[in-house]
Amino acid sequence: IALLTALGVTVALVMARAALAPGWILPWVAAVTLLPASEFAVALIQRAVHRIARPRLLSRIDLAGGVPESARTMVIVPTLLASSQDVDDLLEAMEIRYLGNRDPNLFFALLTDFRDAPKETLPDDAALLAYARTAVEALNETYRDDRPCVFYLFHRPRVWNPFERVWMGYERKRGKLEQFNAWLR
16 A cells, blocks of 8 residues: 555646746645545555455355354343333343343343442432342333243442542443453353
8 A cells, every 4th residue: 555655746747847836835635635646545445455355255154044042142231220201111122122022042131330429329320220130020020921030120230430539330341341251251
C-alpha cells in the first residue's frame, strides 16, 4: 500500500514537472494527491487479496435438532440494578428471549450488580434485590409447566475500588463474566 501510494504521488509530481509547474507548488501537489493515491492503493490491494485468498466456511455446530445435552447453554445478560422498573424491563426482555428459544437445554440469567455508591450498601439495596429475586421466581412459576428453573438471577455485592474510590461491582461487566465462568467451572 505504501509503495503504491508513493508511486501515485510520484506520478503526480512527474506530471506537474512536465507541465512546467513552479517548484514551490510541488509539495502542494504531493499533499493533495496523497489521500486519493492511498485510497486507490488500498482498494487495489483489497481487490487483489480477495482474488487470491478465497473465503472459507468456518466450522459450526449443527443445532438443527436443538441444543444437545452436552452443550447446555446459559444466555446471560450482565447489567446494573438501579430500580424496580429496570428489573421489570430486564425480565420482560429475558422472557421474550425465552419465548423465541424454548430449547430444553437453554437457560437464561441476569448477572447483576448495584450501581456504584459511596458506601458498601445503600438503604434500598435489599428491597431492590428482593424485588428482583421475587420477579425471577414469578417468571419461573409462569413457565414451570414447560420446565422448572429456566430463569436465574446471579447478583454480586459491591467491593471497594481504591482507584476509582467508590464501592462498585468488581470489574463491572468483564468481572461479572469472569466470576460467572469461574463459578460454573
